[in-house]
Amino acid sequence: MGFHMKKLIVGNWKMNGDLASNAALLQTLMPKITSATCTVAVCVAAPYLASVQALLSGSAMQWGAQDVSQHEVGAYTGEVSAAMLRDFSARYVIVGHSERRQYHGETDVHVALKAQRALAAGITPIVCVGETLAERELGQTEEIVKRQLAAVIHANGHCISEIVVAYEPVWAIGTGKTASPEQAQHVHAVLRAQLRAASAHADKVHILYGGSMNAANAQQLLAQADIDGGLVGGASLKTADFLSIIAAAS
Numbered sequence: 001m002g003f004h005m006k007k008l009i010v011g012n013w014k015m016n017g018d019l020a021s022n023a024a025l026l027q028t029l030m031p032k033i034t035s036a037t038c039t040v041a042v043c044v045a046a047p048y049l050a051s052v053q054a055l056l057s058g059s060a061m062q063w064g065a066q067d068v069s070q071h072e073v074g075a076y077t078g079e080v081s082a083a084m085l086r087d088f089s090a091r092y093v094i095v096g097h098s099e100r101r102q103y104h105g106e107t108d109v110h111v112a113l114k115a116q117r118a119l120a121a122g123i124t125p126i127v128c129v130g131e132t133l134a135e136r137e138l139g140q141t142e143e144i145v146k147r148q149l150a151a152v153i154h155a156n157g158h159c160i161s162e163i164v165v166a167y168e169p170v171w172a173i174g175t176g177k178t179a180s181p182e183q184a185q186h187v188h189a190v191l192r193a194q195l196r197a198a199s200a201h202a203d204k205v206h207i208l209y210g211g212s213m214n215a216a217n218a219q220q221l222l223a224q225a226d227i228d229g230g231l232v233g234g235a236s237l238k239t240a241d242f243l244s245i246i247a248a249a250s
C-alpha cells in the first residue's frame with residue numbers, strides 16, 4: 001500500500017454457525033478488538049445479520065454478508081438485495097467468492113453487477129478473484145485475475161477505489177495449502193497495478209489475501225508490501241486462531 005493504512009481482517013464464516021455459537025464467538029472476540037487493532041469484520045449468513053448487528057453495534061467490529069443479489073428489487077425468490085443488507089447496517093459484502101462462481105454459476109458479469117448494487121447501497125463489496133490449480137499450472141494466473149477484476153472495474157470505474165479486493169487462489173481455499181508470501185505478493189502487485197491504471201486513488205484499496213490463512217502463516221503474508229489484510233475462512237471460526245491473525249495484522 002502506498003501510505004499508512006490499517007490492515008483489514010475479514011472472517012468469512014461461510015455456511016457455519018448458529019445463534020448460540022455465533023454469540024459465544026463474538027462475545028470472546030469483541031473485548032479484544034479496539035480502535036488500536038486492525039479493522040476487523042465478520043461476514044455471516046444472511047439469517048444471522050440481525051443478531052450479529054445487535055451484538056456488535058457500538059463495538060469496534062464490523063459485520064457484513066457473503067453475497068448480494070445482482071437485482072435491485074422484485075420477483076427473485078431466495079435472493080437478498082443490497083438494500084436489505086443495508087437495513088442491517090452491513091458494512092461489507094463478499095461478491096464473486098470462488099464457491100459462488102463454482103457452485104452457483106456466477107460469471108464476471110454477475111460479480112460486476114453485484115459490486116455495483118453494493119456500492120449503490122453504500123456497502124463495500126469485497127471482490128474475490130483467483131485462479132484454479134489447473135489455471136496456475138497453465139501459467140494463466142495473471143490473465144485470470146486481471147480478467148475477473150477488469151469486469152468489476154469496467155462496471156464501477158468511477159468508484160473503484162471504494163471496493164476491497166480479495167485474492168484467493170482457489171487451490172489454497174480450505175485445503176491447508178497457502179500461497180507462499182512471494183506468490184501472493186506477485187499477484188497482489190499485478191492487481192495493484194491494474195487498480196492504479198484505473199484510479200488515482202488505487203493505493204487506498206485494501207487487497208486481501210485469502211486461502212488457508214492461519215495463525216502460523218499470517219505474519220509473513222501480511223508483511224508483504226501489497227497484502228493489506230486477509231479474508232479468513234476456517235481460522236475465523238476458531239477464536240484463538242482468529243485473534244492471532246488479528247494480532248499479526250495490528
Ligand SMILES: O=C[C@H](O)COP(=O)(O)O
Nearest residue numbers: 012173174211212233234
Ligand atoms: O473466504 C475465505 C476463503 O475462502 C478462505 O477460506 P479458508 O481460510 O478456509 O481457506
